[in-house]
Amino acid sequence: ALLGELASSGVAGVECAVCVPYPYLAQARALLDGGVLMLGAQDVSEYAVGAYTGEVSGAMLAEFGCRYAIVGHSERRALFGEDDAAVGRKAAAALAAGLTPIVCVGETLAEREGGVTLAVLERQLDAVAAVLGREALAGVVLAYEPVWAIGSGRSASIGQVGEAHAGIRAWLREHCARPADVPILYGGSVKPENAAELFSVDEVDGGLIGGASLVANDFLAICRAAADAQP
Numbered sequence: 661a662l663l664g665e666l667a668s669s670g671v672a673g674v675e676c677a678v679c680v681p682y683p684y685l686a687q688a689r690a691l692l693d694g695g696v697l698m699l700g701a702q703d704v705s706e707y708a709v710g711a712y713t714g715e716v717s718g719a720m721l722a723e724f725g726c727r728y729a730i731v732g733h734s735e736r737r738a739l740f741g742e743d744d745a746a747v748g749r750k751a752a753a754a755l756a757a758g759l760t761p762i763v764c765v766g767e768t769l770a771e772r773e774g775g776v777t778l779a780v781l782e783r784q785l786d787a788v789a790a791v792l793g794r795e796a797l798a799g800v801v802l803a804y805e806p807v808w809a810i811g812s813g814r815s816a817s818i819g820q821v822g823e824a825h826a827g828i829r830a831w832l833r834e835h836c837a838r839p840a841d842v843p844i845l846y847g848g849s850v851k852p853e854n855a856a857e858l859f860s861v862d863e864v865d866g867g868l869i870g871g872a873s874l875v876a877n878d879f880l881a882i883c884r885a886a887a888d889a890q891p
């Protein structure tokens with residue numbers, strides 16, 4: 661459904677990708693081959709090669725046509741013990757395999773209510789910068805995903821998103837060789853109804869869509885909102 665619509669109507673200037681679970685990569689690749697939608701994975705191993713049963717390396721993902729790998733999604737951090745340093749190593753592994761890591765950062769509700777949102781984002785970003793360095797950092801995509809807004813139906817407010825994204829851009833100016841090259845996506849209950857407003861916020865360069873991406877027409881509406889928000 662996505663391919664048909666995107667091929668006919670297009671979304672000029674917007675890069676769209678689907679990040680599918682590992683077992684569906686081959687099937688997705690066959691469907692997407694040569695089309696306008698790019699392919700990504702939802703995770704990647706921090707190890708390039710070796711005996712790590714169950715792990716999927718960046719090279720394997722590249723072989724299956726992936727352009728992107730999400731790293732440090734809050735569910736990976738909270739449920740699978742991925743700490744800030746491991747997220748940095750995964751980002752490095754993705755880059756080494758020629759993939760663009762989509763590095764997720766975001767605060768929990770307790771952290772937001774405790775007034776430490778920007779400090780948490782900085783801590784998570786510092787760990788990535790410590791592994792990548794200023795040059796390689798320019799090759800990532802960042803995604804601000806407040807944990808409390810993911811899958812909850814409750815997106816962050818325009819003000820909250822603006823403050824976090826401005827904070828992340830300021831951090832990039834200090835730590836990244838080419839701070840303007842790094843897109844900052846917002847994720848957390850993005851829907852057709854709120855996409856245009858969220859994409860109008862300064863320093864919001866796109867979205868990382870969960871639930872709404874499973875409904876083709878909703879995802880398409882969000883892609884179009886991103887196209888309409890082009891400067």
Ligand SMILES: O=C(CO)COP(=O)(O)O
Binds near residue numbers: 733805812813847
């Ligand atoms: O985690 C997300 C995308 O990775 C966001 O999920 P929702 O859009 O369902 O809140």
